[in-house]
Amino acid sequence: MTKKTVHNNREYGVLKGSEGILFLVAIALCWQLTTSYVQLSNPKLYPSPALTWHALVESLPELLKGTWSSFLILVPGYFLAVLLGASWGIVVGTVGWLHRAFDPFAKVVAPIPPTVYIPYAIALMPTFRLSAILVVFIGSFWPVFVNTAAGAAAVPLRYRDNAGILGFGKFEYMRRVVFPSTLPSIFSGMAVGLALSFILLTVAEMFGANDGLGKFVQYYADYADYPRMVAGILYTGAVTFISMALLDLLKRRVLFWVR
Numbered sequence: 527m528t529k530k531t532v533h534n535n536r537e538y539g540v541l542k543g544s545e546g547i548l549f550l551v552a553i554a555l556c557w558q559l560t561t562s563y564v565q566l567s568n569p570k571l572y573p574s575p576a577l578t579w580h581a582l583v584e585s586l587p588e589l590l591k592g593t594w595s596s597f598l599i600l601v602p603g604y605f606l607a608v609l610l611g612a613s614w615g616i617v618v619g620t621v622g623w624l625h626r627a628f629d630p631f632a633k634v635v636a637p638i639p640p641t642v643y644i645p646y647a648i649a650l651m652p653t654f655r656l657s658a659i660l661v662v663f664i665g666s667f668w669p670v671f672v673n674t675a676a677g678a679a680a681v682p683l684r685y686r687d688n689a690g691i692l693g694f695g696k697f698e699y700m701r702r703v704v705f706p707s708t709l710p711s712i713f714s715g716m717a718v719g720l721a722l723s724f725i726l727l728t729v730a731e732m733f734g735a736n737d738g739l740g741k742f743v744q745y746y747a748d749y750a751d752y753p754r755m756v757a758g759i760l761y762t763g764a765v766t767f768i769s770m771a772l773l774d775l776l777k778r779r780v781l782f783w784v785r
Contacts, residue, residue, distance in 0.1 A: 573753040581753035582761060588742065589761050595737040596727055599655055603662030604723045611670030611719070612712050616704055618671075619678025636672055640665035640722065644730050658730040665726040666719035670712065677711025678704050713777040720773055724766045739765070 554575055560566075561574040573581070582589075618624050643661050651657035681704055689699045731740025739762045746754040 570750070571752055573756055577753045578756050578760070581751075582757035585742075585754055585757055589739070589758065592737055592739045592742045593765060595735075596731065596739045599658045599730075599738070600662055600723050600727050603659040604666050604720060607663045607666035607719060607723075608670050608712075608716055611667045611715065612674045612708075615671045615674025615712075615715075616678045616700055616708060619675035619708070620681075620700055620704055625675070625679065632668075632672065632675075636668040640726050641729055644726075644733055648730075648734055654730075654734050654736075658727065658735070661726050661730050662723045665722040669718035669722065670715035673711045673715030673718070674708055677708035680711075681707045710781055713773075713781065717770065717773060717777075720770060721766070724762070724769070728762060 618628050647657040647660045685703050689703050728740030731738035732744040735741040743758040
């Protein structure tokens with residue numbers, strides 16, 4: 527290895543792991559330069575980073591209250607979807623006749639955009655919170671179910687043969703063999719479902735909520751308070767990012783054998 531190569535590797539090693547932060551800094555710098563030096567047709571629509579930060583700090587109590595309200599919808603809908611989607615996916619992926627019976631229905635219903643259910647769910651359910659939980663559940667269920675069923679169906683046949691030799695019953699085989707083998711697929715579905723949950727949650731809150739992150743953005747957009755609106759968008763993105771990062775941390779701890 528030449529001295530030049532060693533020197534380049536050392537330089538890259540200093541930056542390694544910081545690329546994401548550097549990219550965000552570059553985006554913020556471009557944002558600042560654009561709002562400061564570019565002649566915009568409607569400057570009010572493009573608040574500067576400083577103005578947005580000030581709006582974010584001022585709105586933090588309201589945003590924290592909205593976060594609590596949003597999570598009261600997201601958490602029950604999402605976790606119910608994970609529980610039922612993973613359980614039913616393991617059963618459908620393992621039992622042949624159930625897979626053949628349910629698969630056509632899943633192929634028709636799963637691709638339907640969950641947002642189309644929002645107006646009907648609001649009209650159908652007695653409260654907005656229940657309707658939003660239902661929409662989050664529908665949106666999260668299918669990614670978890672589809673990934674889990676595919677993972678369960680892909681369990682090698684030799685595992686089933688070995689389980690038969692050990693005298694495992696059907697339930698014990700699913701619990702001790704299929705479930706651990708399917709965990710990577712379950713977590714993949716959970717990640718997609720969580721991202722969809724936040725999208726559906728904020729869209730549903732824009733329709734008829736009295737509180738929440740989506741309502742915050744919609745409210746200040748209606749009153750043309752764009753610094754607060756942008757602050758709400760960035761805050762919602764940060765909450766989503768933290769939630770996804772926590773799920774990824776859980777995945778790495780549970781699936782410690784997967785690299």
